[in-house]
Structure formats: C-alpha cells, structure tokens
Amino acid sequence: MPESLREHELFKINIFKGGSIMGQDMEKLYEERLKRYVTALKNEKPDRVPIRIFAAEFTAKYAGYTSQEVTHQYNKAFEAVRKCAKDFDWDATVINMVYVWGGLVDHFGQRYYKIPGIELPPDIGFQYFEPKDEENAFMKENEYDALIESPTEYLANIWMPRISRNLVPIGAPNTFRNNMAWLKGGISMMEYFSACGEAVGLLKSECGTVSAIAGILKAPFDILADKLRGFRQLSVDIHRQPEKVGKACEALMPYMLQNAMVTSDPAKQVPVTVWLHRGTMFSENVYEKYFWPTFKEIILQLWKNGIQTLWYGEGTWGKWLKYTAELPEKSIIYHVDKEDIFEAHKQLGDKFAISGGIPNDLLAFGTPQEVKEYCKKVIQTVGKDGGYILDASAIVQSDAKIENIKAMTEAALEYGVY
C-alpha cells in the first residue's frame, strides 16, 4: 500500500506539474524560502524570519472575488492565494484555506455547513453548525460501542447517512439519490485533491512559495467533541459514560494517525497540522485523562516517523503548556492564537519553534504602524534566536486590512533579518 497519498500515481501527475516549467530564478527563490522555512520549523536560526500566512477569505477580498466564488470555484481560490503570495512575498502559505469546497458539499450533501451564496450572503465565509441536542446529534449516546468496535464502518454505515441529506441509512429502501451521492462525493473529492496537487506546483513555479503544510490531524477527543457527539453531548458523556469516552478516543487513535500519515509530506519537510478545537473548554482532569494520552501518542508516533506536527491551538492553550512541554524537542511547532506568545515562548521556546501570535483584531482594526510595531516586538523577542515563523494568530478572514497584511511583510523584511 502506498506510504502516502501524495506518492499515489493518481496524485503524482499533478503535484510536480508546476516544477517542470519553473524558471531558474524562481527555482532559486523557492529553494531559499524552503530552506528558511524548514530551518525555522526545526527551531533553528534561518537567514530571516519566514513569513507564512494562513489566509482564507482575505485572499478573495484582495483578488476581487466574493466568498461564494472562492468557496465554489476552487481555481479562483488557488489563484487568489497565488496573487497574495506573489504580492506580499510570502515564504510559505496554504494553497487554499477556504478548505470547504462547496461543490463537494452540494454533491455529497453535508448538513453541517452553511455555504456562501446558498444559506449565507455571497460575502460571508462558510460556517459550521453543530447539533445542539441529543435528538439531532450525528452520533447518538448509545452508539459508542459501534464506534469503538469498528470506527470506519461506523462512519460509513451510520454517521455518514446522518450527516448527508442524500444518503439513506443501512436497512432503509435504497434510492437513486443515495447511490449518486456516494458516486459524486467520491468523484468530487478526487477532482479536488487532484487540483490541490496542481495548485502546489503552481504556487512553487509561479510564486516561488512553499506549500506550508501537508497532512491533516484531529485529536480523537476533539473529533468526538465536534463532528461526532458535539460539544454539548460530549460534556454530558464525560459524566454519564466516561469509560466509553476514553475507549472511543483509544479506538479512534490509530485511524487518526493513519489518516495523518498518508496525507503527510513524503519528503518530511513540512508538518502535518492538527487543528485543535475543544480541549481547552474542559477541565484539566478531562484533558489529562481523555484528551492528552491519545493525542500525545499520535504526535509521538508521527515524530518517530520523522514527521513534525504543527500544533494549531485555536483559542487559548497556554494553560496546558506543562503537558505540551512533555513532547520531544522539535516534534511540534507551537502555533499561538489567543494566548500570550511571550509566555508561550518562555516556556516552550527552547524545545519548539513558535508561529503566529499577531492578533487578528489588530490586523482588522489597527494601523499599519501598530501592526509593524507589534510584529517587531514579537520578532525581536520570540524570534531573537530563530525558531519563529511570522503569522497571524488565527486564519486571516476578510476583515483584515490589506495595508496591515502588507505591514507584516515589511516588518519581517525590516526587523527579521539575522
């Protein structure tokens, strides 16, 4: 079986397409940026602080597209990212942070998204809606045993028919719509992933910019707390059936690890990203008992295979720094959202590279001078000895001012050279 999906022949065709048409100057620029980025990821000192922006609807605003256009027409999303990467001199970025393609959602029929241009105005970013009660939960309280017994079969047979408006549950009369949703869902995903491979090549050949991440990971507890049981329902489960919550995390662990492994960078240069959602919303006891053990094991296994994890801690993860510090040196890159980046650096900076920490409200409401000053402070303290990657705290939405994103680049070029 292929070690990685990116080595799969169906994907390989497109992934390296862009590389063959690169000019020498662009190739040199790309190699410089790759070296800069990878050096910082390893918590070492590159020639300059790398600029690696995770930007979603901001790219649409800058390129003159609506949110609907970049959500439904992924080539416009890729193009908008390339325009930003070129104009703002980004060393690395993600080919498309508007990660939900509306076409796939339309064909497969996920119920949990509201899509711009359909349920939302064309200029609003897509939204995730979670069931608020047991009656509407996508995984029911008495289904833990089925999930634990065989996670993949549980997803395919029970969970997916619930989250899709097109699928019928096992045992119900089959429908044409059901069959077509499976067919078109699969085809849609193949088409999108194939286009992503091509977009990585174009980002390299047209902009000399590195595709910043490869691979996806969710912590088992997190995935239980959002798309499976949901936050409210899991909050009840940890009191009513705590053992099953623990066993479900253990059962999900090897599957989440495998999913991360097959989507990771075969060259092992850029990290798998874990998008951390709900762990900080529970008590330390819950974190220590249910969240941390299986999540830690996945990170250790990835690291054993030479793969770094980008710890994208949405919200404030600072209260768990003592747990994070248990991880092996360089095994993660700690991305700062709302917590104190200076404190995070003080506690973790010797072991791990740090990224982010430039507040999104500053990018939305501040002046370019304020943004530059804040970036300067972060670069000169957190980035003093290397191991810092300049980025916003959270994914950049359309509220960020264009002049403030430009100011981030200026700060890196003015204050970030070692």
Add this chain to the structure above:
Amino acid sequence: MADGKVKVRPGVLIPWEVREKEYEKIMGDKEILKQEWEKIEVIANRFIWAILTDF
C-alpha cells in the same frame, strides 16, 4: 466488521484477505490483483475519513 469476518483496520475498507477468499481461482499473478485492490482501497478509505476530518 467487513462481511463479519475481518475487522476493518486503519487505512482499509474491504481487506485484501476478504477479497482474496472470494475468487474461485486465480490463474495468474496474485500480487498484481492485490496491488491494484489496495491502491484504490487507500483512496476510498481516505474519502470516508476526509469527510470526518477535512470536509
């Protein structure tokens, strides 16, 4: 479990061991069949998990 026989492991939907037993006979190279079977398995499995983790 797939067909009530073999547990669905990470990265697999219908394991090769299950499919292999379904052939009445294999007159040629079994490895060719196995490779092609598993090549699509990995993508189809990714579809299921990508809906959960990505989309």
